[in-house]
Amino acid sequence: MPGESDHSVALANRIRMHSLRMIHTAQASHIGTCLSIADLLAVLYHDFLRVSPATLNAEDRDRFILSKGHGAAALYAVLAERGFFPIAELDSYNRDGSRLTGHASHHVPGVELSTGSLGHGLSVGAGLALAAKRLNLPYRTVVLLSDGELDEGSNWEAALFAGHHQLDRLVAIVDYNKIQSYGSVREVLDLEPLTDKWRAFRWYVTEIDGHQHDQIRSALNRIPSDSSQPSVLIAHTVKGKGVSYMEHQLAWHYKSPSQEQLRSALAELEAQP
Numbered sequence: 648m649p650g651e652s653d654h655s656v657a658l659a660n661r662i663r664m665h666s667l668r669m670i671h672t673a674q675a676s677h678i679g680t681c682l683s684i685a686d687l688l689a690v691l692y693h694d695f696l697r698v699s700p701a702t703l704n705a706e707d708r709d710r711f712i713l714s715k716g717h718g719a720a721a722l723y724a725v726l727a728e729r730g731f732f733p734i735a736e737l738d739s740y741n742r743d744g745s746r747l748t749g750h751a752s753h754h755v756p757g758v759e760l761s762t763g764s765l766g767h768g769l770s771v772g773a774g775l776a777l778a779a780k781r782l783n784l785p786y787r788t789v790v791l792l793s794d795g796e797l798d799e800g801s802n803w804e805a806a807l808f809a810g811h812h813q814l815d816r817l818v819a820i821v822d823y824n825k826i827q828s829y830g831s832v833r834e835v836l837d838l839e840p841l842t843d844k845w846r847a848f849r850w851y852v853t854e855i856d857g858h859q860h861d862q863i864r865s866a867l868n869r870i871p872s873d874s875s876q877p878s879v880l881i882a883h884t885v886k887g888k889g890v891s892y893m894e895h896q897l898a899w900h901y902k903s904p905s906q907e908q909l910r911s912a913l914a915e916l917e918a919q920p
């Protein structure tokens with residue numbers, strides 16, 4: 648009998664395969680980031696977020712912001728898989744005239760905020776969470792950040808604000824794959840001790856393996872409501888996860904797979920149980 652995780656794992660696998668095809672066809676960048684966040688997106692959209700094509704504009708829908716907007720291909724893939732628009736439209740990714748632009752666009756059904764200029768998602772998310780609190784609406788706001796993005800000071804201003812206003816329905820997730828665009832996080836601007844920093848800003852912190860669906864799901868479900876604290880999941884991830892020759896490799900931040908590299912990546916993912 649399929650377990651709870653089997654469905655979200657299969658969804659993550661499809662997100663990876665869509666992202667690979669889209670980025671190969673467009674000869675675009677950021678496949679490493681898409682593979683890094685595929686599991687987080689799958690669990691969020693399969694098991695957690697209370698939003699669907701039917702509730703796209705509902706006042707009480709949960710809000711999700713991909714603050715690291717360069718992972719747009721993976722976001723579009725999960726939205727298409729969940730029925731927000733046709734899967735066939737993914738073929739138009741990053742083409743002239745397509746609404747599926749290379750960085751996340753709010754013209755795409757299900758995308759709450761256009762992102763790509765790093766460092767803005769958490770501030771907008773904090774505003775949404777404050778509005779929910781003031782208007783007594785039940786929605787949750789989830790913001791997916793990257794580790795390199797935390798170099799932007801605006802995140803820490805938003806973190807300070809959210810802690811001060813006790814935004815308990817705000818959830819940040821840090822995709823902590825330890826690699827930026829031109830080097831490792833440790834080399835470029837070390838974030839450690841990262842959990843202590845968030846705690847000092849009065850956030851409730853949980854560390855997880857960002858590829859283990861049971862861990863992602865239970866961390867999301869254990870987020871205390873009415874705790875008077877915003878929550879952050881520090882998700883330890885692997886850039887390029889799922890395609891062995893891309894894992895931990897800086898080059899796949901910008902490089903696009905060739906036909907042969909695409910074939911071998913898809914074969915590896917298709918062989919997953």
Ligand SMILES: Cc1ncc(C[n+]2csc(CCOP(=O)(O)OP(=O)(O)O)c2C)c(N)n1
Pocket residue numbers: 679680683715717763764765766793794795796822824826827828886900
């Ligand atoms: C404000 C801003 N400055 C610079 C960039 C260019 N840029 C694109 S991705 C990136 C950082 C890559 O690090 P990270 O987001 O941690 O990588 P990933 O999560 O994809 O592994 C940068 C600096 C940007 N998108 N926005």
